[in-house]
Amino acid sequence: MSKKDLGLLILILVVGAVVAIINPRFLLPINLANTSNLIGLFGILSIGQAFVIITGGIELSVGSVVALLGTLFIDFIAVRGLGWPIALPLILVLGGIIGLVHGWLITRLKLQPFVVTLCGLLIYRGVARFYTADGTAGFGFGQNFPELEFLTAGRSWGVPNSFIALIVIAIVMWVVLHRSVFGRYLYAIGKNEEAAKYSGIRTGRVVMAAYVICGVLTALSAIYFAMYTRSISPASHGQFYELYAIAAAVLGGFSLRGGEGSLVGVILGTVLLQELQNLVNLLGIPSSLNFAVMGGVILIGVLVDQQWGVFRARRLMLDASRKGAVAAE
Amino acid sequence: MNYSDTSIAATTPFLGLENVRKSYPGVVALDGFSMEVRPGEVIGLVGENGAGKSTLMKILGGVTRPDSGIITVDGVAHDGLSVEGSLGSGIAFVHQELNLFENLDVAANIFFGREPLRGGPLRLVDRARLREMVAPLLKRVGANFSADTPVADLSLAQQQMVEIAKALSIKARLVILDEPTSSLPIAETDKLLDVIKALKADGISVIFISHRLHEVERVADRVVVLRDGMLAGTLPKSAINHDQMVKLMIGRMLKEREKASEAARAPGATALSAKAVRTPAYPARPVDLDVRRGEILGLAGLVGSGRTELARVFFGIDSTLGGALELDGKPLVLGSAADAVAHGIFLVPEDRKLTGILLDLSIAQNISLPDLPAHAKRQLVSAKAETVTAEKQKKDLGIKAPSVQTRTGTLSGGNQQKVVLGKWLAMNPRVMILDEPTRGIDIGAKAEIYGLMRALADAGVAVLMISSDMEEVIGVSDRIAVMHEGQISGILDKEQFSQENVLLLAVGKKPN
Numbered sequence: 001m002s003k004k005d006l007g008l009l010i011l012i013l014v015v016g017a018v019v020a021i022i023n024p025r026f027l028l029p030i031n032l033a034n035t036s037n038l039i040g041l042f043g044i045l046s047i048g049q050a051f052v053i054i055t056g057g058i059e060l061s062v063g064s065v066v067a068l069l070g071t072l073f074i075d076f077i078a079v080r081g082l083g084w085p086i087a088l089p090l091i092l093v094l095g096g097i098i099g100l101v102h103g104w105l106i107t108r109l110k111l112q113p114f115v116v117t118l119c120g121l122l123i124y125r126g127v128a129r130f131y132t133a134d135g136t137a138g139f140g141f142g143q144n145f146p147e148l149e150f151l152t153a154g155r156s157w158g159v160p161n162s163f164i165a166l167i168v169i170a171i172v173m174w175v176v177l178h179r180s181v182f183g184r185y186l187y188a189i190g191k192n193e194e195a196a197k198y199s200g201i202r203t204g205r206v207v208m209a210a211y212v213i214c215g216v217l218t219a220l221s222a223i224y225f226a227m228y229t230r231s232i233s234p235a236s237h238g239q240f241y242e243l244y245a246i247a248a249a250v251l252g253g254f255s256l257r258g259g260e261g262s263l264v265g266v267i268l269g270t271v272l273l274q275e276l277q278n279l280v281n282l283l284g285i286p287s288s289l290n291f292a293v294m295g296g297v298i299l300i301g302v303l304v305d306q307q308w309g310v311f312r313a314r315r316l317m318l319d320a321s322r323k324g325a326v327a328a329e
Numbered sequence: 330m331n332y333s334d335t336s337i338a339a340t341t342p343f344l345g346l347e348n349v350r351k352s353y354p355g356v357v358a359l360d361g362f363s364m365e366v367r368p369g370e371v372i373g374l375v376g377e378n379g380a381g382k383s384t385l386m387k388i389l390g391g392v393t394r395p396d397s398g399i400i401t402v403d404g405v406a407h408d409g410l411s412v413e414g415s416l417g418s419g420i421a422f423v424h425q426e427l428n429l430f431e432n433l434d435v436a437a438n439i440f441f442g443r444e445p446l447r448g449g450p451l452r453l454v455d456r457a458r459l460r461e462m463v464a465p466l467l468k469r470v471g472a473n474f475s476a477d478t479p480v481a482d483l484s485l486a487q488q489q490m491v492e493i494a495k496a497l498s499i500k501a502r503l504v505i506l507d508e509p510t511s512s513l514p515i516a517e518t519d520k521l522l523d524v525i526k527a528l529k530a531d532g533i534s535v536i537f538i539s540h541r542l543h544e545v546e547r548v549a550d551r552v553v554v555l556r557d558g559m560l561a562g563t564l565p566k567s568a569i570n571h572d573q574m575v576k577l578m579i580g581r582m583l584k585e586r587e588k589a590s591e592a593a594r595a596p597g598a599t600a601l602s603a604k605a606v607r608t609p610a611y612p613a614r615p616v617d618l619d620v621r622r623g624e625i626l627g628l629a630g631l632v633g634s635g636r637t638e639l640a641r642v643f644f645g646i647d648s649t650l651g652g653a654l655e656l657d658g659k660p661l662v663l664g665s666a667a668d669a670v671a672h673g674i675f676l677v678p679e680d681r682k683l684t685g686i687l688l689d690l691s692i693a694q695n696i697s698l699p700d701l702p703a704h705a706k707r708q709l710v711s712a713k714a715e716t717v718t719a720e721k722q723k724k725d726l727g728i729k730a731p732s733v734q735t736r737t738g739t740l741s742g743g744n745q746q747k748v749v750l751g752k753w754l755a756m757n758p759r760v761m762i763l764d765e766p767t768r769g770i771d772i773g774a775k776a777e778i779y780g781l782m783r784a785l786a787d788a789g790v791a792v793l794m795i796s797s798d799m800e801e802v803i804g805v806s807d808r809i810a811v812m813h814e815g816q817i818s819g820i821l822d823k824e825q826f827s828q829e830n831v832l833l834l835a836v837g838k839k840p841n
Contacts, residue, residue: 179709181701188698191689197646198684199752200670200699259689 004253004305008268011301015275023282033160035278037153040162041224042244043270047173048217049245050266051210054177054190056258057106057113059211061120062245065098065218066238068128070226074137077145084148092219098124099215103208121242128234138231152227162224166267169217174263186210190259247298248273253305272297341404342367343502343534344389344420349398351384358384359395360558366503369532371525373549375542375574377771381558382538386507390422391415421496425508425769427488429480436463436476439495466494469531470524485632486517493524503534508769510541517632522548540771542571543800554578579773597622598657600791601643601674601760605652610638611815612650618810618817620760620791625782627806628795629831635815636795637679640762643793644676645669656759670699673759677749677766679795681742685749688738692730693719695737696752722751727777743774750781761785764795779805799828813837 020026045062052059069091076087098120105116154161177183185206188196197203226232250256251272252265276297280290342365351359359381366372376382387393388400394409401407402418410418429438436459437444445458463476470490480488489509496504506525510518518541525535525548539545545552552564554577562577600622605615616639620626628636641647643654645663654661656672663669669676678684686695697704697715704714719733726747730740737748746766753761763782767775782805786792796802802809809821811834819834830840 175709181705181708181710184694184698184701184710188687188690192683192687194684195687196698197666198644198676198678199687199695200667202665202667204665 002253002262002265005262005264005268007305007308008252008265008272008301012268012272012275015272015279019275019279019282026278026282029158031278031282033155033158035274036163037160037228038277039271039274040160040164040166041221041228042241042248042274043166043267044162044169044217044221044224045241046245046248046266046270047169047263048214048221049242050249050252050254050261050263051173051177051186051217052113052214053246053249053254053256054186054258054261055207055210056190056193056256057207057210058117058246058256059102059214059218060114060117060242061098061102061124062214062218062242063238063240064121064124064128065095065215066222066225066241067232067234068124068131069095069219069222070232070237071128071132071137071234073223073226074139074232075131077148078137078139084145088148088223091223092216095215095217095219095222096212097215099212099218100208102215103211106211107204107207117242125234128237132234134235136231136233148227152224162228165224169220170263170267177263182206182209187259190257192259244270244273247294251298251301272301342401343403345399345401346385346388347399347401349385349388349395349400351388351393351395353384358558359388362398362555362558362560364553364560364563366534366536368502368534369529371529371535371537371548371550373545373552373569374536374538374555375540375545375552375578376555376561377578377773380555380578380771382507382555384558385555386422386505386538389415389420389505416499419500419502421499421501421504423489423492423496423504423506423509427485427492429488429491431481432479434477434479435467435474435483435491435494436460438480438491439463439466439476439498443498462498463494466497469497469527470494471520471527484517486520489521490524493528497533501533503536504528505536505538507538508540509537510539510544518544540769541798542574545569545574546571575772578771596624597789597791599655600657601661601793602655602658603639603643603652604655606639606642606649606654607651608635608638608642608815609647609650610635614815615652616812616815616817620793622789622791623786624807625786625792625794625805627802627809628793628812629797629799629802629809630812630818630835632797634812634835636812637764638815639812640676640678640764640793640795643669643760643762644674670756673757675753675756675758675761677746677753677761677763679764679768681745681749686737686745686752688736690737691734692723692728692737692740692748692751693733695748696722696733696755699752700756718755719751722748722755725754726751726781741771741774743770743778746770746774746778750778754781754785758785758790760791760793762793762795765797766794767796767798767801775801799831802831803828811835 016026025031049059049062072094073087073091076082076090077084102116102120105111106113151161156164177186185196185201188199188201189203189206193203225238229237248269249261249266250269252261252267252269254261254266273294276294277290280287280293285293344366347363349359349362350357362381362385374382384393388395389410391410391412391414399406399408400410407414430441440459440462445455445462447453447455460476467476470493472487472490472494474483474487480491483491493504509521522544525537528535537545537548546569549569550566552569552574554561554564554574556578564573598621599619601620603616603618605617607615630636638647642649645666645668654663656674661672682688693715696719701710704711704718716733722728723730723733728744728747728751730744737745740748766778770778782792782794794805803826807823809826809831811818811821811831813835814837818837819840821830821840825840833840
């Protein structure tokens with residue numbers, strides 16, 4: 001765990017302690033379970049986003065993909081009667097295809113990630129609304145999927161299974177990002193794509209793979225969100241989720257220029273964001289201020305991080321020049 | 330100090346440095362350094378990388394303050410300069426990396442931020458007056474381009490002229506040129522040296538920093554040599570020669586100037602061959618070129634003659650627009666640099682920091698990058714395997730760094746270049762292409778890199794060296810191919826080697 005991550009963890013604990021003192025309900029098992037469920041849902045999404053951001057790209061269509069694939073999933077299992085063991089992998093494949101198309105447009109046709117995924121944001125939202133004729137997709141009475149329910153919305157030993165899923169995914173993705181050949185390529189491309197290319201890395205394929213990973217993880221979280229809300233109104237479901245994911249990554253120390261950030265960081269970023277949401281609810285802050293609180297904290301976090309960097313660099317210089325002066329005497 | 334040139338000694342110095350000292354974390358960059366610059370004097374400032382030249386420049390530019398010592402400008406003593414103070418007293422810099430806006434024209438660049446304005450609330454730029462102001466400046470630097478040319482359309486030497494004109498526009502009295510010729514081909518270098526002479530004639534002082542000693546020899550009135558942050562010596566005009574400068578720079582004479590073995594080598598079989606290859610830079614001009622095993626083929630030519638573009642095609646970065654490549658007689662199709670690397674064709678690119686290495690990664694991570702799967706078990710990178718490979722290269726190449734975990738961004742240019750070489754040498758090169766391999770690298774490291782190229786050739790590797798440094802091309806190559814406007818204008822064998830022949834071919838004429 002880097003110093004940055006440690007600082008974030010301490011911040012999370014301090015904020016948690018303060019909230020718990022003001023409102024002890026923060027520590028009730030039901031509240032913790034609810035919050036960790038949300039952390040699980042948003043965490044999966046944010047890990048996907050992190051893989052794209054590390055390459056210096058961005059994925060803005062996440063929220064719309066959550067809406068579109070969520071609607072499709074519910075449609076598949078509730079209306080078309082597809083078994084969920086078939087529907088689930090199908091949705092994941094669809095997410096992967098969306099990522100592949102984005103990656104292809106970005107690496108082969110040299111379009112900017114912002115533009116490609118902004119168009120995606122608009123297109124998938126529109127398709128989702130059209131597909132359901134702007135109606136809410138949901139489960140009818142009496143429709144039950146016990147195994148799926150357990151996997152997505154259930155709990156083991158009191159811990160939401162969505163949170164456990166996040167932990168498992170995070171461990172796997174930590175190895176991929178920080179230990180694998182592919183992960184090294186991602187960092188290299190994020191730091192300097194040209195130099196990576198001149199070192200014989202097939203940068204196009206690697207970047208495309210990052211968007212595919214993002215697509216698949218987004219699809220998975222779309223299923224979790226669908227099972228969590230149990231009904232989806234395609235006009236608003238998943239709105240701004242891409243911003244939650246980007247915010248989590250930025251809070252976690254990712255640079256939007258690419259090549260910087262850790263998996264632990266993005267998870268901690270997600271935790272802090274959800275803690276803030278919870279804080280707004282528990283401290284009786286008007287929920288209309290929700291976004292303002294989030295934005296304010298992110299801004300302060302980024303500022304502190306940057307100023308801390310400047311301060312440390314200055315202290316290092318001072319130390320060294322003092323040593324130099326002593327050595328010279 | 331010893332000034333034999335009394336005519337210069339008679340005038341009071343414009344700039345004086347006395348006992349200047351500056352230390353950084355862990356190093357003393359300048360130690361008790363003193364020098365003087367007189368009006369109209371051209372000072373050659375030489376020294377190996379890390380000798381303290383850049384620190385001296387930062388102090389003169391007011392970017393950093395010395396720890397102790399006195400800086401005298403026009404007879405007024407300061408204990409340090411500010412950026413404004415430096416500018417205000419007429420010290421101007423022309424850096425190796427030019428600071429021009431490529432999308433703006435020449436006039437806009439020269440008077441950027443100081444444009445003459447028409448009256449009125451809109452504060453529009455008075456373009457006619459701007460052009461009037463620029464014209465005499467361009468004339469003084471001998472420019473052969475007009476004020477409304479976009480900078481992007483100018484050659485490097487012309488861009489440097491714009492920088493110098495910019496310096497003149499702020500009434501500079503001392504122009505400091507930092508490695509101005511390192512990226513210039515021969516013909517353009519001459520133009521720049523002429524500009525320096527013109528400045529001198531106007532009474533403007535020049536500090537000329539260069540690794541190209543023969544140019545210093547041609548233009549300097551006095552040479553100041555820095556070594557390890559200290560003044561190693563000053564050479565008056567009469568004593569300026571290549572060997573003396575080198576001796577002062579490294580504190581000893583170089584054993585032997587790097588020379589290719591006297592006997593012409595028996596040519597090996599053709600390794601890499603271009604057959605009527607057309608590059609994106611010159612789509613209408615097919616190139617034929619054979620690089621043989623065991624030779625160093627020098628590729629000379631003016632900047633913009635298509636050498637780098639050819640190298641990019643050989644390395645799979647750009648695709649050919651026609652023609653064919655062959656490797657060891659077999660057709661070669663390259664879709665990407667990865668394909669070239671898989672075939673053992675490696676490139677040491679021209680722009681080290683942008684394309685050669687990743688500055689944020691460690692030496693070990695840079696060296697293992699092209700061959701990462703070989704340093705991994707089941708797709709997981711083994712830091713141990715990386716370290717082993719890197720340690721070997723560090724030892725073989727003499728990379729100077731605390732450890733192989735050191736970030737490459739903190740290394741000197743020569744050591745960075747060795748890391749680039751190391752990452753390819755750790756694999757098995759069949760064809761090694763080096764684009765300006767010694768640009769901005771000090772003399773000691775240069776000789777080592779020449780030795781490495783020769784060792785590669787002796788081991789049967791086909792070496793293609795692109796270089797704009799005439800001494801280097803002639804001293805190192807076994808054969809020289811010269812490019813002119815996208816085509817090979819001629820190939821010289823060892824007995825035909827001469828500066829004149831290379832130059833004639835470079836401008837598209839027949840050699841003698």
